[in-house]
Amino acid sequence: MKNLKLFLHIIGIVLLTFTCNNDNSEKLKLAKLENSKPRNVIFILSDDHRYDYMGFTGKVPWLETPSMDKLASDGVYCRNAYVTTSLCSPSRASILTGQYAHTHTIVDNQAPDPDNIIYFPQYIKQLGYKTAFFGKWHMGDANDNPRPGFDHWESFKGQGEYYNPSLNINGKRVQYDDSSYVTDILTEHALQWMKERTDGLPYFVYLSHKAVHAEFIPAKKHRDKYAKEEIYYPLSYNITKPENLQINDMPYEIANKENPDYNYGPGRIPDWVKEQRYSWHGVDYMYNGAMKFEEFYRRYCETLLGLDESIGKIIDYLKETGQYESTLIIYMGDNGFSFGEHGLIDKRHFYEESTRVPLLVSCPELFKGGKVETGMIQNLDIAPTILEIFGLETPEQMQGKSFVPLLEGKKTEWRDKVFYEYYWEENFPETPTTFGIRTDRYKYIRYWGIWDTNEFYDLESDPYEMNNLIDSPEHQEIIKEMVDELYSWLDETGGMQIPLKRPEGRRFAGDYRNTGQY
Numbered sequence: 001m002k003n004l005k006l007f008l009h010i011i012g013i014v015l016l017t018f019t020c021n022n023d024n025s026e027k028l029k030l031a032k033l034e035n036s037k038p039r040n041v042i043f044i045l046s047d048d049h050r051y052d053y054m055g056f057t058g059k060v061p062w063l064e065t066p067s068m069d070k071l072a073s074d075g076v077y078c079r080n081a082y083v084t085t086s087l088c089s090p091s092r093a094s095i096l097t098g099q100y101a102h103t104h105t106i107v108d109n110q111a112p113d114p115d116n117i118i119y120f121p122q123y124i125k126q127l128g129y130k131t132a133f134f135g136k137w138h139m140g141d142a143n144d145n146p147r148p149g150f151d152h153w154e155s156f157k158g159q160g161e162y163y164n165p166s167l168n169i170n171g172k173r174v175q176y177d178d179s180s181y182v183t184d185i186l187t188e189h190a191l192q193w194m195k196e197r198t199d200g201l202p203y204f205v206y207l208s209h210k211a212v213h214a215e216f217i218p219a220k221k222h223r224d225k226y227a228k229e230e231i232y233y234p235l236s237y238n239i240t241k242p243e244n245l246q247i248n249d250m251p252y253e254i255a256n257k258e259n260p261d262y263n264y265g266p267g268r269i270p271d272w273v274k275e276q277r278y279s280w281h282g283v284d285y286m287y288n289g290a291m292k293f294e295e296f297y298r299r300y301c302e303t304l305l306g307l308d309e310s311i312g313k314i315i316d317y318l319k320e321t322g323q324y325e326s327t328l329i330i331y332m333g334d335n336g337f338s339f340g341e342h343g344l345i346d347k348r349h350f351y352e353e354s355t356r357v358p359l360l361v362s363c364p365e366l367f368k369g370g371k372v373e374t375g376m377i378q379n380l381d382i383a384p385t386i387l388e389i390f391g392l393e394t395p396e397q398m399q400g401k402s403f404v405p406l407l408e409g410k411k412t413e414w415r416d417k418v419f420y421e422y423y424w425e426e427n428f429p430e431t432p433t434t435f436g437i438r439t440d441r442y443k444y445i446r447y448w449g450i451w452d453t454n455e456f457y458d459l460e461s462d463p464y465e466m467n468n469l470i471d472s473p474e475h476q477e478i479i480k481e482m483v484d485e486l487y488s489w490l491d492e493t494g495g496m497q498i499p500l501k502r503p504e505g506r507r508f509a510g511d512y513r514n515t516g517q518y
Helices: 002-027 066-074 088-097 121-126 182-195 252-258 271-276 293-320 379-389 473-492
Strands: 041-046 076-078 130-136 152-156 166-169 172-175 203-208 328-333 359-362 371-373 417-422 433-439 442-448 455-458
Touching: 041 293, 041 379, 066 293, 066 328, 066 359, 088 379, 121 130, 121 203, 121 379, 130 182, 152 182, 182 203, 182 293, 293 328, 328 379, 417 473, 433 473, 442 473, 455 473
Parallel strands: 041 203, 041 328, 076 371, 130 152, 130 203
Antiparallel strands: 076 359, 152 166, 166 172, 328 359, 417 433, 433 442, 442 455
16 A cells, blocks of 8 residues: 555656646747757856946057957947846846846845746757856855756856855866966856867857956956056046035035025935945945045956956857857846946946946857947847847747847837836945936936935936936926836836835945944
8 A cells, every 4th residue: 555655656746747847848939930040159248347348449548358349340339238227136137038127026136036937048958959057147046056948057156256266067066276266267167168069059158257246356467457557537426525516605405405496416416326425335435445446446457357368268269160150159248337427336326337238249150240239239138139049039028129130230120218227225225226218318217215306317418427407497398208108118017016025134234324233
């Protein structure tokens, strides 16, 4: 009798497993595109790399990025690439799912993986093509366990370490020492995996670097390379300094009470932005005073050099093996980064330097190089684009679109605006919940849960976002239209709610005014 019960139990498990696998298989079936030619795809993702810190842009005259420059000259430089949420986990989830943060629900760096989302590499793997992940996952939780959709897996916990990293390689813990630099290790392992692909079938590589996440640590060979170079301060660096907020020799708070028309002082910069200047993410109290802006700036640029070398090694290998012309290479940043604009560092906010990212795409066999694409592309477009390269239609649940037609120079209907969302974090409470909409000329930013001004900018006349026109009489009709569009987007995509989570414990050091408090 016991043996019979055991037998029936085993049969039940087998049937359940078969049913679950069969259900997953059905979910991963996509219609194939006609006349498609699947090819190798290498997606290289960096961390916190802002859109204009590349050699060919000229933003930092002494910054050298020959490999990024090469991708731009051989491929397409997507000048107007944006993320939908400027924060590691939400952005990475949007890349992997093709969805907005309020849809995939990984709204910040602590939000859990809901276990009901599909990562786009799962569709590729289902076709029988080999897939591999190398590097920073940091999405859903801090563990580095293998995730669905990858035949080969190498990752580290959370943010990881620049030197002597501990990697989870296909479920096995491997500790590196002897001054091993994580950018080099991940690149070498990705190249080795590519060299082992001998069946002639297309493959997919997701190379996800820790660089250039703060706190920046360059490779030893690059340290101090830029130690004597001149620092370039943005035009808006000092606009939130108290001495620049005087009105008729009075602090703006006093002048405001005497004449409400003065509102928030020159430029009508929100109060939360002024206050953040003296915080973990502000230029005058960076990391609670642990670092100076000038050193921070140079270390960032030096750390970028290792990342550029990584791209160069990938290009060199593909050329040596005759795969360069036919392989699609995408290089992208997961979010931007402020370097003193509005007195801020880091990301999260909806200013240009925070939300715009580098996006370079090369595949000489598919499209000519040297092109600058001005269409507004977002991180949720990556998944549909790569799936099209593998001959698959975009899944219904994805909210992004393939930008392959833009790369090929074909006429296609494309978006004329992008939307943005960021949700307040307890660990870094200086930045409020933020929603926004940007067109090719105007930007509207709306805050939630604080007593402060919203923002509206004419980017054509004010590209550095220094003159907030939210109360400009001549712009009220445009502002109202953008407010309506913003809330229509949220309503139509299921975003009309503010996600809440239980506190994780005492306040983190990022909130220096309340550290250790509940």
